[in-house]
Amino acid sequence: MGKNHKSSVSTRFLKYVQIDTQSDPNSSANPSTEKQKDLSRLLVQELLDLGISDAHLDEWGYVYATIPSNSEKKVPTICFCSHVDTSPDCSGAGVKPIIHANWGGKDIVLPDDTTQVLKVEEHPDLKEQIGNDIITASGTTLLGADNKAGIAEIMAAAEILMQSPEIKHGIIKILFTPDEEVGRGTEKVNLEKLAADFAYTMDGESLGTLEDETFSADGVSLTIKGVSTHPGFAKGKLENAMKIAGDILAALPKDTLSPETTEAMEGFIHPTQISGIQEAVKLDFIIRDFTVEGLHEKETYLQNIVNSVLKNYPNSTVDFKVIEQYRNMKEVLLNYPQVADYAMEAIEKAGLKAQKRSIRGGTDGSRLSFMGLPCPNIFAGEHAFHSKLEWVSVQDMEKATEVIVNLVQIWEQRS
Incomplete structure (x- = not known):
């Protein structure tokens, strides 16, 4: 040139x-x-x-x-x-x-x-x-x-x-x-x-x-519906959606599967947004991996965490929605x-x-x-x-x- x-x-x-x-x-x-x-x-x-x-x-x-x-x-x-x-x-x-x-x-x-x-x-x-x-x-x-x-x-x-x-x-x-x-x-x-x-x-x-x-990329959106009631009369009834969300986040691994603990060809599960009240919470994640199989493994892993947490909240539900982003x-x-x-x-x-x-x-x-x-x-x-x-x-x-x-x-x- x-x-x-x-x-x-x-x-x-x-x-x-x-x-x-x-x-x-x-x-x-x-x-x-x-x-x-x-x-x-x-x-x-x-x-x-x-x-x-x-x-x-x-x-x-x-x-x-x-x-x-x-x-x-x-x-x-x-x-x-x-x-x-x-x-x-x-x-x-x-x-x-x-x-x-x-x-x-x-x-x-x-x-x-x-x-x-x-x-x-x-x-x-x-x-x-x-x-x-x-x-x-x-x-x-x-x-x-x-x-x-x-x-x-x-x-x-x-x-x-x-x-x-x-x-x-x-x-x-x-x-x-x-x-x-x-x-x-x-x-x-x-x-x-x-x-x-x-x-x-x-x-x-x-x-x-x-x-x-x-990366291949998906989003996961969790809609958590708890059981709301007056806190003064809540014993045995209240199931706080914010606490359910907190339990899900706390159950994520601390030393792997997150952006801050991965590099090179390793994928992750990453919470990006949370909003709500005791009755209902929306919790959003991005899932990243270099293979679609890896994405599905991570989504199953997150679903298992949600199922495990819900055992402690028998009257609450979580809608688990996967959104394809790119491949x-x-x-x-x-x-x-x-x-x-x-x-x-x-x-x-x-x-x-x-x-x-x-x-x-x-x-x-x-x-x-x-x-x-x-x-x-x-x-x-x-x-x-x-x-x-x-x-x-x-x-x-x-x-x-x-x-x-x-x-x-x-x-x-x-x-």
Whole structure:
């Protein structure tokens, strides 16, 4: 990539992060916040300025665009996807990005809140970045690298491809989605209009990584109905739903099966919300595992706890409802091994050591895969996301841009 292309990704990124695009989990609108469209409208204009003539924003806040094929061959249509919204966990308003050029390896103190310190010992990936240009926010907001790094990389790659007819590729689709952070990133996507065969989200973390496996996920909702009566006359009658809920929570194991006690390929049972009164309580859980069998085992385990607790409350009931949330994308991607293989090859071609990883979470790629668009996740370079210590390096974003350009050429060459 030429020098002007390399500078394009960081210039774009610095501009994008200053636009507040925080999504809202409590909104039922599409998108959940109108301000997400502020960035989407800018992206459409930039795509049009690059000569991508069909770029547009739809009513639901999705950006669609097509880079036409310049190959004589019949090549599968490949989509690159990132999300415009930032996490509700931390403010995204008034982001002041700071470039720590030629970073020397010392802890980074953020100037607007000096209690926010990016410590090398707590962020091991930083050790790989000595001499690079690290971008952080100023200490009072997140940065927005999740996922504006991905957007900047896709945009920079689009610029390269539109200006370099010698780089051969098939049809390339660009998709920018709203509301990924609130679990609704694919809710209104029009896959018929997108018309892609395979896709890649640019939303991963460490340099050189490809994620082709996610958790499978269910929710469990317990509706506990106790027996309510006047506390002055309650002996032998009252069965307090709050105490039933407390007994269920207390019976969960302390040293396993929770987010705080698991890692790698281990799943968990995690209570997320509780509300109610002595007569009735609602208790919500999320269940996570890399296999559906593992999910069902954990749901049975929780059901057994509930049954055991209810033995002490003979006149109370618990409605146990399982809600499917998303499934491990690996189940789909195993049928299309070339999708991950070509991405690994594109990473290696950029001079990096390619690594496959599993995500202890879900992505838009999980849902897209099960909607019929196989979609692993390529690194974007974002780190410490959803926090004031979020960071990305310019050099990692440049490498991710290079990987996109390599990948479209590999698809063309193999077709």
